[in-house]
Amino acid sequence: MAFQDLIIQIGSLGRFQILHMIFVLICHALSAPHTLLENFTAAIPSHRCWVPILDNDTASDNGSRILSQDDLLRISIPLDSNLRPDKCRRYIQPQWHLLHLNGTFPTVTEPDTEPCVDGWVYDQSTFLSTTVTQWDLVCGSQALNSVAKFIYMTGIFIGYIMGGHLSDKFGRKLIFTCSLLKMAITETCVAFAPSFLIYCSLRFLSGIFSSTLRTNSALLILEWTSPKFQALVMALIFIASGVGQTLLGGLAFAFRNWHHLQLALSVPMFLLLIPTRWLSESARWLIMANKPQKSLKELKKAACVNRIKNSGDALTLEVVKTIMKEELEAAQTKPSPLDLFRTPNLRKRICLLSFVRFVSVMSLLGLLINIQYLSNNVFLLQCLYGVVCIPANVLGNFSMNYMGRRMTQLIFMSVLGISILAVVFLPQGQLL
The missing domain is CATH 1.20.1250.20 (MFS general substrate transporter like domains)
Structure with a gap:
């Protein structure tokens, strides 16, 4: 000292x-x-296969110009298990007969589909461009x-x-x-x-x-x-x-x-x-x-x-x-890094604190780097995370001064664990 x-x-x-x-x-x-920057620069927008009848301005086959976008989407893109347009496949040929089924499906063989060989169309309502859309x-x-x-x-x-x-x-x-x-x-x-x-x-x-x-x-x-x-x-x-x-x-x-x-x-x-x-x-x-x-x-x-x-x-x-x-x-x-582990008490402290740090950082970053999946309003959720950090650290400093490091660590780690478990049981889309 x-x-x-x-x-x-x-x-x-x-x-x-x-x-x-x-x-x-x-x-x-x-x-x-920069640690959480890819929540925005690498965000995955809604997407579907590019299809000529929908996305080629010169396409006018079978009078498709008189059909609505929803009708063209229905005959071009199959539905997934959630009855939403599939993001990764398209019909090889337009399925015109689907326009007359009124939401029902025939008992005939499923139409042939293929991957998005011509690329994808991305929703630009939230992000104009991301690394996902670029590559x-x-x-x-x-x-x-x-x-x-x-x-x-x-x-x-x-x-x-x-x-x-x-x-x-x-x-x-x-x-x-x-x-x-x-x-x-x-x-x-x-x-x-x-x-x-x-x-x-x-x-x-x-x-x-x-x-x-x-x-x-x-x-x-x-x-x-x-x-x-x-x-x-x-x-x-x-x-x-x-x-x-x-x-x-x-x-x-x-x-x-x-x-x-x-x-x-x-x-x-x-x-x-x-x-x-x-x-x-x-x-x-x-x-x-x-x-x-x-x-x-x-x-x-x-x-x-x-x-x-x-x-x-x-x-x-x-x-x-x-x-x-x-x-x-x-x-x-x-000195050698091995000197940190020669003394039993110091070795025990380093191992325990390293484990605590590993668990807390892994669980917290696991949520933060995938924040896009937690809410539809990723911008607001990101701002809320930053704002909450301010009073949390003020409270943490106050707690360390009056309760000590050990008790503060125990309390805040418990709150972190309970919060993460609560997120797991929340219905999807109900965070914000």
Whole structure:
């Protein structure tokens, strides 16, 4: 805890930390929506097979122009098990006799059908364009839509592993800045992907940079605050993510073309590169990396911005080395990830908390990345999710301060489980 003494000496939550926090929160608000972006850019609209008699403007066979669209649809598209027009098959030949059956079916052999060999017609009332409509990811290719989400989540998983290792080796600020730049580039390029393979590749890279960005941005502010305020900082970070999810719902409602929505969330990230030149590296990491001179410089800068009188003058290289003597000695040995599992108590805690995190994230993300299937109004549901995050994290921070981490974890995990079970038993289409 020696480093925390230095933080208290220069101001544990002053103007320096607040300015850094505002920047970090903005980064989280713009990066978090990319996780659920495919709820809109990869939405699956209503669709049916393209048929000449319906969709070819020059078709006028058998006087079809005098028939209504419903009649033409009835003789061109078979009905599925729910008595709705089939999404993936069509009649090989128009079934004119169906116009005279008054809703009944003859006892003759079923007419021959075929897949949608000429493509699909998509409903554009909600989304003008999505990746599904661009690359026809429906029917036999619908599984590719889930593959794209899986690839992005795999990138996030790899990014969390790489991000921690790289930040320990090269510093929080450098990895954060590089991740921000690369995420902005890849997510902007996604909007211009010429093929589905390139789209998935770019999303995979974006997932890596996204998790690396969020990991290092959180470390940059957490390592500049004392333990007293770290729970508050994390709550604010999650609140910023909720604001970003609400922003996603609003932008998705405004931009119904997936290219435009992708650019609307990606291009502003380039602007965040400008303030990074004034961002300070973690003084703690500088000390652990055996760079006490640079650490002292950052500590004095923080004390000056926080207007702590005489604190900057009292900070000297000898003082820093004395206070951080144990940490500097520990930095001489290269730790291994296996060290986390050598001590029984630490091993038990890591395994239990990792399991809790895995269960909560898997169940929650399982719902959120398929939010289109929960409601007909996906825009409103997305905004509600973001809005609910704000009071939930305020309540969580209050609960941790007065009830402790353990009891808070137990209560909120129970509420999460009950809520997910309640969703299962709700009638389809009754969420909103």
